Amino acid sequence: MTLVDTPVKTRKINVVVLVTGILYLGIAIWFWRYHLMPGDSSSRLANAYYTIFSRDPHLAAIGFVWNPLPSLLLIPFLPLTLVFPALTQESLLAVLASAALMTATVGLFHSVIQKIVANRALQIALTAAFALHPMTLLYAGNGMSEACFLFTLMLAVRSLHLWLVEKRVEQLVPLGLALALSYGARYEALAPLAAVTALVAAITWWRSGRNGALARTDAVIVGLPGLLAVALWALASKIIVGQWFATFSSQYGNSAQVSTSAADIGSVTGDDLAGRLSYWGHQMTGLAPFAAILLIAALAFAWHRRDLAILAPITVLGSVLAFDAMAFLSGTSFGWLRFHIAVVPLAVLLAAHLIADARQRFVTAASLVLVLAAFPTMFSILSDSNLSREEAQWVTESGRFNTSDLHRINTQVASDLDAMNLPDGAVLTDVAYAFGVVLASDNPDQFVITPDRDFAAAVADPTAHHIQYLLLSADGSADAVRLARYGPTPVPLDNATPYRDAQGGVEWFLVKTPF
Incomplete structure (x- = not known):
């Protein structure tokens, strides 16, 4: 079996990319149409947005709390928002980017499968097992960083595979x-x-x-x-x-967030090692129930045939899973289901190696069954909002309602501020929380935001910096503006306009200055 990409192989990859691209585009449009984009995707888009569309545009506005690549990739497309405002105001660009990146990931995945398995029908079946996995579908369309991360990991898997086989x-x-x-x-x-x-x-x-x-x-x-x-x-x-x-x-980073939410996390995942281990095991069983069996069997046959190529997915993807598992079990992670998404391509690649090394019909059939078993178990996990805490925001009716309602509130706040025709720098807010409002606004220059180089001075003395309003999150534990003005005490309602969700809970306070 040759490792050179022949014209036939290239055409097959193109077809796979086209089909998955159309599918993922449809999912991205669904997330956008019903305003289901998670805050993580909108915040990554906002980090890119500040570098061009803010009162103090500069590249460092992209921030240093989270890794920059998902935001950097969006910057070249931001000028299009002048023609299509929905790209940023409704976070459409974020979901389109994740759809494109996951499509490219599937293309890379298929090219690796072609180098492992010779049978074309099996190549398609194995690629589909990854491309159509519910987690792949969700994170292809929701704009989060998983698609970008998986793309870079598959680049590494492909290159390492080639080096292990070709020794170049x-x-x-x-x-x-x-x-x-x-x-x-x-x-x-x-x-x-x-x-x-x-x-x-x-x-x-x-x-x-x-x-x-x-x-x-x-x-x-x-x-x-x-x-x-x-x-x-x-x-x-x-x-x-x-x-x-x-x-x-x-104070905005992962460590601070986990520390602040430790009690809430522990109430769901367990607050000791045994509880976390059980929770992690249930998540992994849902994502890829037979990954451990595939790993043991694939390693056994690879050892027999001296097939070093199996070390490519195990080393690249397996190390990510080990890192996330250790972080969660040690109590330094939220334990989101998506943190273990790398097991999805890993399980399928292990099945591919097992099929190629065993060369037995029974092993081939058994491997496919073990991989495809992830579909019913995954649907079971998605129906459990404790195990799929983030995913429940999109796959359950109540979650979808709450997620879209937050978009409605952010849009309302932005609309009210825009209607005031405020001058530049009139609204002081911490965009660790208010990114959705800033993105939804027609006038981003009216905000003094966290990446602005005069933000700290404006927080210290709003009046001297001609601040007319403070936009405060209702429960943001690290909201610098709210903490500077009110500390840990609740925001008094006598000088604040609250913005409430559909259940009556307050999401935002708009406070007029001087106080």
Whole structure:
């Protein structure tokens, strides 16, 4: 079986990309049409938006709490919002980007499957098992960073697969670049960056007859781009915001959010190791119920046939899963279901290797059954809002209502502010929470926002900076504007206009200054 992409293979990939692209576009339009975009996707879009459309546009406005790649990819398309305002005001651009990235991910996935399995029908079936998995479908259309992260991981899997099979050192260059890109998407990329570098060093040392110098050289080729990505991003963060790794040290970062929500998280996932382990096991069983069996069987047959290529998906995707599992079990993660999405492509790739190495009809049939078993178990997980806490916002009727209602409130706040015809810099707000309002506004220049270089001074003395209104989140634990004005005490209603959701809960306060 050749590893060269023939014209037939290329045409098949094009067909797969076209079909999945149409499907994912439809899902993205569904998320947009019913205003179901999660806050994470809109906030990533907003981070890009501030770099061009704000009263203080600059590239550093993209922020340093979250990795920049999902936002950076959107910046070239932002000028189109002048013609199609819905691209930003309704977060349409975010869902279109995730649909495009997941489509590209499926194309890469199919190209790897073609290099493992020769039978064309099996290639299509295995690709469909990944492309049509409910988690793949959801995260293809909702605008979150999973599509971007999976795309970079599959780039790494493909390059590592080629290097393991063809033994060509030039494949290490795109492998290193893919790992660096993956760090631009998510912090979990630290795991495959370390794991792949170690693997390449070990295999080169073994293949070269224990040549340590050659092993170190290959490790540098693979690891240096990612190491530079980590170091340069940390250095830029330190220079601009004074923190090396803001996601761990910022009041807006993941560590602070998990700490603040620890009691709520523990009430669902369990507050001890045994409880978290049980919760994690149920999630993994829903995503890929027989992944462990596939792993053991695929490794056994690969060992028998000396098939090193199986190490590509295990090292890249498996290290991400191990990282997320350790983070959750140690109590430093929310334990969202999406954090384990890498098991979906991993299980299918393990099945592909098992089919290719076993070359037995029974094993082929059994492998397909084990992979496809994820569909009924996944639907079961999605019906349990405790195990799929985020996904319940889109797959349950009450979740969809609440998510779309939040969009309605944000749009109403923005509309009310726009109707006042306020001057630039008249509304002070913390966009860690108010990003949806700023995106929905026709006049983003009216806001003084967190990335603005005079934000801290405006928070300290709103009157001196000609602030006319404070827009405060009702329950944002780290809302800098609300904490500076009222501290931890509730916002008094005598000088504030509340904006309520459909159940009567307050989402926003608009406070007139002077107080």
